[in-house]
Amino acid sequence: MRLANLAGRLVLVDGDRALDVERSSGGTFSSDPQSVFERWDEFCAWAQAAHVADGERFDPRRLGSPVPSPRQLFAVGLNYRDHVDEVGLAHDVPVVFTKYVSSIAGPYEDIPHPGGEVDWEVELVAVIGRGGHGIREEDAWSHVAGLTIGQDISERITQHVGVTPQFSLGKSFPKFAPMGPVLVTPDELANPDDVALETVVNGETVQSSRTSLMTSSVSRLIVQLSSITTLLPGDAIFTGTPSGVGLGMVPPRYLNVGDELVTRIEGVGELRNRIVAGQAVA
Known part of the structure; x- marks a missing residue:
């Protein structure tokens, strides 16, 4: 099953067709893409019988x-050994922080450049x-x-100012958390623990x-997070990035106004975001 947010409305997607959930369910489910997670089991049962190919x-x-x-947006740092090595931050366990919800953007939105050193990090969410x-x-x-x-x-x-x-803060400027283009249920992937990802x-x-x-792994992160905090329906977990970030290059390389950033994950699709001029860092 593939879900998406089409102009603010929850849809099921099959190829180039989208089935509007609220209309197709006769109002049983809301058009709000975020609200579906509160009724996830009930929604999945309904969606199994939906005819997505009949969509527009x-x-x-x-x-x-x-x-x-999401009510909680978790982000994980230093979760790939090669990335730990390239940035020179020795750490035995992943670092957990947040990207503030106000930084969320869509898969094709422009990203304003606030000045400074703007870097990329592909992540499975x-x-x-x-x-x-x-x-x-288990x-x-x-x-x-x-x-x-x-x-x-x-x-x-x-990100690195001060002691x-x-x-x-360094990861939560406007549009600094693009996600999409769809949400893919794990059963759609041959092995959800092993998918290719890349940044171009x-x-x-x-x-x-x-x-x-x-x-x-994804399952281990869920164990680690839920051992301390309660995970809520609709929470998003950025699971970390591999090597190849601009900070780790010699010399370091960063995004500039006019650059095109394409982010791909096998079985999910791609984001395509352009960097545009934005308000400078204070």
Whole structure:
């Protein structure tokens, strides 16, 4: 099953066709893409009988983030060994922070450049369908509604200013969390623990890896997070990035106004965002 946010309305997607959920369900389910996670099991039962191929053709440019307003947005740093090595930050366990919800953007939106050193980070995003606290590893995937693509855009000067790094602030400028283009349920993938992901800047592949190389897998991250905090339906988890970020290049390389940033994950699709002029960092 593939879900999407089409101009603010929840749809099921099959190829180039989209079925409007509210209209097709006779109002049983809301048009709000975020609200579906609160009734995830009930929705899945209904969706199994839906005829998505009967939907209307749609323009992908009208797609927004399939998770537009999660109550909690977790982000994980240093979750690929090669990325740990390239940035020189020795750490035995992934670092957890947040990207503020106001930074969420759609898969084709422009990203304003705030000045400074703006970097890219392709990430698999896991979205929670069934919430919980103290989730066991063998049950973790049953709590996942689906997977989508995320770009953890980062302004490195803000991120590293001061004695204590400001990860959340440096990664939460407007549109710094594009997601999409769809939310794919895990059963759609041959192995949801092993999918290819890449970042392409102006036609050049700068990141290329597989999620099987994560230090903590999706299920393990759910265990780690839920051992402390309660995961809520609709929460999004950015699961970390592999090597190839601009900060790790010699010399470092960053995004400029006019650059095209393409982010792909196998079985999910791609984001295509252009960097545009924005308000300068204070």
